[in-house]
Amino acid sequence: MHRLYLDHNATTPPSAAVVDRMSAVLSQEFGNPSSVHYFGQRAKAVIDQARSEVAALLGADPSEIVFTGGGTEGDNIAIRGVAEALEPTGRKHLVASSIEHEAVLNTLKAFARRGWRTTLVPVDQSGIVAPDALRTAMAEDTALVSIMHANNEIGTIQPIAELATIAREGRAVFHTDAVQSAGKVPIDVKALGVDLLSISAHKFYGPKGVGALWTRRGLRLQPALTGGKQERGRRAGTENVAGIVGMGVAAREAMARMTTEGVRIGALRDRLETSILAHVAGTALNGAREPRVPNTTNISFDRTEAESLLIALDLEGIAVSTGSACSSGTLEPSHVLKAMGLPVHRTQNSIRFSLGAANTDEDIDRVVAMLPAIVEKLRSLTRTPVARRL
Numbered sequence: 001m002h003r004l005y006l007d008h009n010a011t012t013p014p015s016a017a018v019v020d021r022m023s024a025v026l027s028q029e030f031g032n033p034s035s036v037h038y039f040g041q042r043a044k045a046v047i048d049q050a051r052s053e054v055a056a057l058l059g060a061d062p063s064e065i066v067f068t069g070g071g072t073e074g075d076n077i078a079i080r081g082v083a084e085a086l087e088p089t090g091r092k093h094l095v096a097s098s099i100e101h102e103a104v105l106n107t108l109k110a111f112a113r114r115g116w117r118t119t120l121v122p123v124d125q126s127g128i129v130a131p132d133a134l135r136t137a138m139a140e141d142t143a144l145v146s147i148m149h150a151n152n153e154i155g156t157i158q159p160i161a162e163l164a165t166i167a168r169e170g171r172a173v174f175h176t177d178a179v180q181s182a183g184k185v186p187i188d189v190k191a192l193g194v195d196l197l198s199i200s201a202h203k204f205y206g207p208k209g210v211g212a213l214w215t216r217r218g219l220r221l222q223p224a225l226t227g228g229k230q231e232r233g234r235r236a237g238t239e240n241v242a243g244i245v246g247m248g249v250a251a252r253e254a255m256a257r258m259t260t261e262g263v264r265i266g267a268l269r270d271r272l273e274t275s276i277l278a279h280v281a282g283t284a285l286n287g288a289r290e291p292r293v294p295n296t297t298n299i300s301f302d303r304t305e306a307e308s309l310l311i312a313l314d315l316e317g318i319a320v321s322t323g324s325a326c327s328s329g330t331l332e333p334s335h336v337l338k339a340m341g342l343p344v345h346r347t348q349n350s351i352r353f354s355l356g357a358a359n360t361d362e363d364i365d366r367v368v369a370m371l372p373a374i375v376e377k378l379r380s381l382t383r384t385p386v387a388r389r390l
C-alpha cells in the first residue's frame with residue numbers, strides 16, 4: 001500500500017541531503033568541539049557553519065544562536081532562564097497564551113508550584129491572541145511573556161511584533177516558540193522585536209532531538225544546565241555535532257525552498273480544505289483562515305469521533321492527527337480548541353491535516369475521494385444501537 005503522510009506538524013522526514021551530511025559527519029567529524037587539536041577543531045568548524053546557516057534562517061547573528069536538544073528544551077531554557085535571572089528583582093509573574101504547546105504551559109505550571117503568579121491570555125474562535133487581551137494580562141511585576149509564533153494544531157500565526165511591543169512597554173522579556181513557523185514562513189528576529197525565539201530541527205526536515213534558541217545579545221539568562229562552557233555557558237554538555245550539522249543543512253534547504261514550497265503546499269492545503277468542507281456534510285474549519293502557516297488545516301467532523309476517523313484513515317494508508325502528537329492516544333479534547341471556546345462536539349471531533357514536501361496533487365485527490373464514504377460509514381455505525389452492532 002502507498003502510505004500517505006499528512007502529519008508534518010508532528011514531525012518531518014529528514015531530507016536526503018540532511019541524512020547524507022549527518023552520516024558523513026558522524027564518521028568523519030567525531031572530535032569533541034572543545035578539544036584544541038585537529039579533530040576537535042574540525043568538529044568546531046562544522047558547528048560554526050551550521051550556526052551561520054541557522055542564524056540566516058532567523059535573520060540573526062550567529063553569535064546569538066544557542067543549540068539545544070529541541071523545541072521543548074529551547075522553551076524551557078528561555079522561560080526558566082529569564083524567570084530565574086529576574087527572580088531576585090521581585091518580578092514573579094509569567095504570561096503565556098492559552099493555546100501554547102505543553103512545553104510552555106507545563107513550564108508555567110512548574111513556576112506556579114514555586115509560588116509564581118501565572119496568567120494565560122485567552123483567545124477567541126479565530127485562535128489568534130488579541131493585543132488588548134495581552135495588555136489586560138500584563139502586571140507591574142510581569143517578568144516574561146511567552147506567545148507562540150504559529151500554533152501547532154490550527155496553524156494560526158500570532159501578531160508577534162505587536163505583542164512584543166506591549167511586553168516591552170511593560171518592561172517584560174518576550175519569548176516566542178517558533179517551532180511550527182520556522183522553515184514554513186520567513187522569520188526575522190529583529191522585525192519581530194522579540195528577546196528569545198526557539199525552533200526545532202525535526203519540524204523542517206532536520207533530525208530529532210536538536211533545536212536552537214535565539215537570544216538577543218545582552219539578555220540576562222540563568223543557564224538551565226550546569227556544566228562546561230559550551231554554547232557560551234548557556235547550554236552545557238558536549239554538542240550533538242551531527243544533529244547540529246543536520247539542522248544547518250535543513251535550515252539552508254528551507255531558506256532556498258520556502259517561497260516556492262509555501263505557494264505549492266498552500267495551494268494543496270487550500271484545495272484539500274475546500275473540498276472537505278464542500279463534500280463532507282457537517283464539517284467546519286477550526287480557527288482563522290488567515291494568517292496561517294501554509295501547510296496546516298484543522299477541521300471538525302460532526303457526529304464523528306476523531307480517534308475513530310484517524311484509525312479508519314490509517315487503515316486506508318493515510319496518516320493524520322487529532323491535534324498535538326503529545327496528547328494523541330488519550331481521549332482528552334484539545335486544549336487549543338477548548339481555549340478557543342469551541343463546543344465539546346467540535347473539540348472532540350477534529351482532525352489536523354499537516355502537509356509537507358512529498359505531498360502531491362494526487363495525494364489530495366486520494367483523500368478527497370475517500371473521505372466522504374469513510375465519514376459516512378463511521379456516522380452510520382454511531383447511529384446503530386450497540387446491541388445491533390454486536
Ligand SMILES: Cc1ncc(COP(=O)(O)O)c(C=O)c1O
Pocket residue numbers: 009010069070071072073075101103148150151152177179180200201202209211325
Ligand atoms: C509549537 C511547538 N512547540 C514545541 C514543540 C516541542 O518540540 P520538540 O519536539 O523538538 O521538543 C512542538 C512539537 O510538537 C511544537 O509543535
